[in-house]
Amino acid sequence: MLVLALACVPAFAEDWVYRVRPGDTLWDLGGAYLKPGVDWHRLQQHNRIADPYRLAPGTRLRIPLTWLRQQPARARVVALIGKATTVTSAGTSQAVNEGMELGAGSRLLTAAGASLSLQFADGSRLRLREGSELVLDRLTRYGRTGMVDTRLRLQRGHVHNEVRHLRGPGSRFIVDTPTASSAVRGTRFRIHSGDQGTQAEVLDGRVAVTVGRHATLLKPGFGTHAQTGGGDSLQPIALLPAPDLSSIAAHQDSVRPQFAWPAVAGAAGYRVLISPHPDFAALVADLASGTPSVTAPVLEPGQYHLRVSAIDGGGLEGRDADAAFAIEGRPVPPYAITPSAGGLVRQNRPALRWTQAPEAHRYRYEVADNPEFRDPVARGDEVRGEAITVAEPLPPGAYYWRVGSIDAQGKKGPFGDAIEFTVRPLDPIDDIDLDKDGARAGGISFHWRAGQPGQRYRFQMSRSPSFDKLRVDEVVEQPEITVSKLAGGTWYLRAQAIDTDGETGEFAPAQKVKLPCRLCRIGAGAGAVLLLLSL
Structure with missing residues (x-):
């Protein structure tokens, strides 16, 4: 069992201390703070007070926690994105909505892509990420003392906690998991619970960690993990530093923005969160990336906040870095038509086509060999119609293109989705040559x-330029062929490329070859004179 607690919290603190104010009496204080069945005389005896009606202002009055009034507290859903469900202790299930209040015994489940934030009676907050299950085991308020006892159980998933400094010995904020228990007082920390165990990461505050007979102190910027079925020893592990997000543009020109940042030394991956809330109360994207870059889902126009943390080889998430950005929504981009996603383009100068956008006066486009559109290989922002042909030939390979609208006032709207396509030309074969050795003993060889x-490749030979009767019609794997037992005279030949998907290129104009008649008698002897002419 893993136990985390602030090192400065004394374990023996069982009394709540009240500082007497002018006019206070034990009678009044008993009625305000003591639970039914506990008489104010017991308070007098506990504090050895001679005159219960004359209390000196400033006197410290000690009240055992077990004597204090306790009332059920509630947790309120302050933010929600996506779908979440709550199941009460009675087994009743219902959809969660923003503003809903939940009592002890409630079970929360977030669907894929969903997240929510809970606010507790003391103002502490918890963010529950997608695919998580959380049980509110205990929500108790100690009357008018300001102390709140919050105990939660994270069955699976991820939580980010921002716990206010808890006042008094009865204040607790505990998150249990199947393999660990964390108790903190005034700190920011994360808990991850899964099949492999529990991970804890402390961002603010000092937390004492105890596992079995071993203890350690987690300072800010350190984390630890307890594996299921593992040993009971713990070592504090320094969290990776926050990534540098200074290059993130404040205005993104795509509704599906792409972000990149310098790699963090030692990072095995990155956690990327996007939220419309500056406190990340609920998330529109919760992404993991193995590289220092990510492509966001399609976002509605508006203001957003980006949070990135590096993940070390053991799975601990490091310190956060935040950046704000905006998505400009108008004028809306058109829909891309061709090339379509994953399409093959047979020409090295692709023709780009898109739909007409309602507010567009003209269009802009970009073509790049990377999804971040660094150093585009083609671009333009003065396109008046809904189509453009790339001016310069593109080498074969993978490319991306996107298009955006520009209104009559010159305002540039966001680009639409990046569309990936492949330039893989089937160029006509117009350079068929004889083998450099001319005629060989095995026949005549051609290459291209x-x-x-x-x-x-399909290679054809015929006596006729119309190729109505074929002497040779073969498909070969390599750009060469050897033809045996050719009679002398004039021959016409041509070849076409066949791609991996069966698509065939066009035949180039046929080429003509003249074989000397003596070749008919002696075969393909070395040194024979062969003439290859284009029609």
Whole structure:
């Protein structure tokens, strides 16, 4: 069992201390703070007070916790994005909505892509991320003392806690998991619970950690983890520093923005959160990335906040870095038509087409060989119609394109989604050559320029330029072929590329070859004179 607590909290503190104010009497204080069945005379005896009607202002009055009034407290849902369900202690299930108040015994479950924030009676907050299950085991208020006892059970998933400094020995904020228990007083920390165990990361405050016979002190910026079935020793592990988000643009020009930042030394991955709330009360995106970059989901126009933390090799999330950004919504981008997502383009100068956008006076576009659109290979912002052909030929490979609108006043709207496509031309084969050795003993060899990797070729020979009767019609894996037992005279030949998906290119104009008649008699002897002409 893993136990976390602030090092400065004394374990023996069982009394709540009240400082006497002018006009206070034990009679009044007993009625205000003591639970039914506890008489004010017991308070007099406990504090050895001679005159219960004359209390000196400033006197410290000690009241045992077990004597204090206790009332059920409630937790309120202050933010919600996505779908979440609550199941009461009686087994009743209902959808969670913002503003809902939950009592002890409630069970919360967040769906994929959902998140919510709870505020407790003392003002502390908890953010429950997607795919999590949390049980509100105890929500108790100690009358008018200001002390609140909050005990939660995280069955699975992730929580981020911001716990206010708790006043008095009865104030508690405890999060249990199947493998660990954390008790804190005034700190910011995260808890992750899963099949492999529990992880805790302390962002603010000092937390004493005890596991079995071992104890350690987690200072701010340190974390630890307890594995299911593992040993009981703990070591504080320094959290990775916050990433540098200074390069994040304040205005994003795409409804599906892409973010990149310098890599953090030692990071095995990154956690990326996006929220419309500056305190990240609820999330529109909760993403993990193995690289220092991420593509966000499509976002509605508005103001957003980005939070990124580096993840070390053991799975601990490091310190947070935040950045604000805005999505400009108008004029809205058009819908891309061609090339479509994952499409193959057979020409090296792709034709881009899109729909007409309602507020667009003209359009802008970009083509790049990377999804972040660093150093676009083609771009323009003066396109008057709904189509453009890329001016310069593109080498074969993978590309991305996107298009946005510009209104009559020159305001540029966001780009639409980035569309990935592949330039894989099926160029006509117009360079068929004879083998450099001319005629060989095994026949006549021809070769031509290779196409794209994986492409095959159809080679044809005929006596007629119309190719109505074929002497040779073969598919070969390599850009070469050897033809045996060719009679002398004039031959016409051509070849076409065949791609991996079966798509065929066009035949180039046929080429003509003249074989000397003596070749008919002696075969393909070395040194024979062969003439290859284009029609």
